[in-house]
Amino acid sequence: MLNNLSFKKQRLLIILGFTIVPLLLLLTFSYYPTLELIHLSFTNWDGLSPDKSWIGWDNYKEVFSNSELFGVFTHNFAYFAVGIVQNIAAIYFAIVLNGKLRGKLFFRLLLFLPYILNGVAVSYLFGYVFDTTQGSLNLLLHAIGLNGDTSWLGNETFVNYTLASIGFWKFMGFNMVIYLAALQSIPADLYEAASIDGATGWKQFLYITLPNIYKIIELNFFLTVTGALEVFDLPFVLTNGGPAGSSETYVMKILETAFQFNNYGLASAMSVVLLLFVVVVLSIQRLIFSRKGE
């Protein structure tokens, strides 16, 4: 039936027909909620009642003045700190696997494996590693003569670092594979030329490798920062924010405020603040990296 139409009309039909559904889905489930969150953040909506009264900036004042809400960002810091170490390790292993090495495909396969495993399963897996009395980490520490009765998930001061280390285990290989792809796209003759000029290992890394993977470092850095700001699954499944709320993250607080306390207005304001943080991080990073890249 389409055959009877001119190609011009067909073209129009295809462009409209083929893009409209994905666009609608995107607008409905990404952009509409974002705008709606901004709208709700100025109301005191409880999620049920038909009227939403406008209360101005009150929710935002609450977010920034209530240390119970904003203060949880200190928990998120652990994930950021561990994320930085994770990226350094990923770059290191990417360089190792990019060089001459026996079994490099095997090592790549093994180090990337945690990334594809089910997150809930991984959480419980580590629940047994970090268990105080029978956990394998403590048994291992005991076996090599160290203090083996640390409560890894029950200690308020470092529970977030314990959780963040699970993230390290799961995502280091993912970062590494991305760095590895970037390394492999650097032309080999750059290194040859450098060798002829007498540049050795460290210098080659500094002047050839690093500048060539800048963009990828930027990408991974962005993923690390937003990942740290938005972390949720691990503490939600494994500790449920405990002990005494010390592993609660900002996103957990948002969902709790909305779905448990039915304070949609406040939860929306918290979400908008999070979104603004992500945008700020992205802008600062663009600024720094674009300057360095030139």
Next chain:
Amino acid sequence: MVARNPVWNTVKYLSLLVASFLVVFPPYIIIVNAFKTKDEFDTKSTMSLPDSFFHLSNFGHAFEQANMSRAFGNTLLIVGITLIFNILLGSAFCYAVGRFHFKGKGLLVGLFLMATVIPSITTQVVNYKTIQHLHLTNTLGGPILLYIGADILQIYIYLQFIRNIPYDLDECAMIEGASLFRIYWQVIFPLLAPATATIVILKTISIYNDMYTPFLYMPKPELVVVSTSLMRFFGVNSGDWQSVSAAIIMIMIPTSIIYLFLQKYIFAGVTSGAVK
């Protein structure tokens, strides 16, 4: 690239060995304990090997108690239906964007790129209400509708592929009188097969591993999926290491097998999106 000296070589292999140990150690604990009997577990160290790797009753118990047959069934159904729509919509979208020039094209793709900045989990606060209005909470349809949408990774992978298909093919087909729709369906779509394979695999793994969407939208016990079945099972049996270990293994096996046999596509997908 780094000078080949013995110190560097030792460091290199030693660090890989340590890393490999760290990756393998946690799953090792789970594997050995899943095969132990209750007595064995109580009397031996959690790190020791089981008496027999043929002791499978923990697996049977976990499979039944966690309602895994239903969980795997539901997950498979969600993955299957999502993929059919997602692949058709995504590839058609990229055909339109990749083959034709029109006003607002840059903006259109830009919208998908910009959406990645939005923290998706916080939008659930509003999406929950939307799904509720559509009467899709506590149905498989809720998560499916949320999963169907194309993401920027998928769009990049398809666009890259479409650009490498010579336009001559389209022209030949046009001269022979094929409609543009037929060109998409009979020329372009089949040629996209490797990209489709990559997307199918990545999407399957991401839906299989997602926890919060089914947790939030399908609390009904009959609508259990893999992730939520493990959560519920753990909630009741957290002290029973042997059964939980068995459950964890059974849930990790499917993606591990996919990974082992189709790693080529997974690496291609992960890197092509990122290097772009």
